[in-house]
Amino acid sequence: MTARLIDGDAISRRIREELAVRVRRLRARSGVVPGLAVLLAGDDPASHVYVRNKQRACARAGISSVRYDLPATVTTAELVELIGNLNHRDDVHGILVQLPLPPQVQVRRVLEAIDMGKDVDGFHPANVGGVVVGEPLFPPCTPSGVLELLAHEDIEVAGRNVVVVGASNIVGKPLSLMLVNHDATVSICHAKTRDLAQFTRLADILVVAAGVPGLVTADMVREGAVVIDVGINREPGSRRIVGDVDFEGVRRKASYLTPVPGGVGPMTVTMLLQNTVTAAERSHSAAVDRQMSHPA
Numbered sequence: 107m108t109a110r111l112i113d114g115d116a117i118s119r120r121i122r123e124e125l126a127v128r129v130r131r132l133r134a135r136s137g138v139v140p141g142l143a144v145l146l147a148g149d150d151p152a153s154h155v156y157v158r159n160k161q162r163a164c165a166r167a168g169i170s171s172v173r174y175d176l177p178a179t180v181t182t183a184e185l186v187e188l189i190g191n192l193n194h195r196d197d198v199h200g201i202l203v204q205l206p207l208p209p210q211v212q213v214r215r216v217l218e219a220i221d222m223g224k225d226v227d228g229f230h231p232a233n234v235g236g237v238v239v240g241e242p243l244f245p246p247c248t249p250s251g252v253l254e255l256l257a258h259e260d261i262e263v264a265g266r267n268v269v270v271v272g273a274s275n276i277v278g279k280p281l282s283l284m285l286v287n288h289d290a291t292v293s294i295c296h297a298k299t300r301d302l303a304q305f306t307r308l309a310d311i312l313v314v315a316a317g318v319p320g321l322v323t324a325d326m327v328r329e330g331a332v333v334i335d336v337g338i339n340r341e342p343g344s345r346r347i348v349g350d351v352d353f354e355g356v357r358r359k360a361s362y363l364t365p366v367p368g369g370v371g372p373m374t375v376t377m378l379l380q381n382t383v384t385a386a387e388r389s390h391s392a393a394v395d396r397q398m399s400h401p402a
């Protein structure tokens with residue numbers, strides 16, 4: 107069997123075109139331009155690339171973005187103060203703090219400072235609680251990107267055995283809960299799981315988000331399984347990026363496979379744009395409602 111590749115670039119392009127239409131409609135109707143504030147602390151080269159890509163994607167969809175470059179020495183209090191100011195700005199509908207943050211910063215305090223209505227990354231603890239009960243204000247971007255890819259290919263998750271390898275707060279844990287909310291039977295493993303292969307071989311759908319290049323090889327995959335590779339690993343001394351899955355081997359065994367690059371990565375950015383447009387639309391509707399109940 108040779109896997110069908112799920113083209114995240116093409117699926118993203120289509121969704122971004124639809125988002126650009128929503129942006130134009132909102133602007134024509136209300137004069138509101140969706141606005142995203144991006145906070146980037148320190149010099150991590152990959153984070154700089156991701157932020158540049160996010161801003162470029164915003165511009166193409168008609169979303170305005172403003173970027174705050176902060177030194178690697180930034181404190182928790184400084185970030186919390188900046189976020190407090192952005193929470194009050196009417197032209198900022200979404201706030202994104204690029205992760206990872208420098209080690210001295212208390213990440214949880216920073217994420218908790220974001221107004222829930224502007225938490226377009228979906229990392230605020232209250233949004234995480236929303237994921238648990240199946241009603242997040244904003245679904246986290248990478249997990250919702252994975253669900254979009256599966257839905258686009260008409261891959262049913264209800265009743266299927268899904269194995270998620272990787273239990274991070276931003277991908278593995280929320281994605282597992284979102285899959286449970288779609289009636290999948292989910293096992294969460296991680297790179298330290300003993301005899302990982304005995305779990306991965308049970309998967310109808312295998313999602314790998316462990317950050318370990320080539321962790322999953324063909325012998326660990328059931329014939330005909332759907333394999334979603336969330337890993338983004340830079341090969342040392344090269345610009346090439348590879349996933350957590352041995353692409354060539356697994357391609358011969360799986361029914362569907364996401365490539366790296368060009369699979370889940372672009373969907374993360376697309377879901378961020380989607381959440382930002384939704385935030386702007388909601389903020390406009392709330393302003394209209396206020397006006398209706400308290401006319402000038």
Ligand SMILES: Nc1nc2c(c(=O)[nH]1)N[C@@H](CN(C=O)c1ccc(C(=O)N[C@@H](CCC(=O)O)C(=O)O)cc1)CN2
Pocket residue numbers: 155156159202203204205206227247248276338347366367368369370371372373374375
């Ligand atoms: N605040 C956040 N921080 C981080 C997130 C996040 O969702 N919010 N996720 C990751 C990094 N990330 C987004 O920030 C991200 C990573 C990769 C891609 C992507 O499009 N990858 C491309 C390849 C790009 C390249 O050549 O480097 C692909 O896979 O095709 C998008 C977003 C951690 N931090």
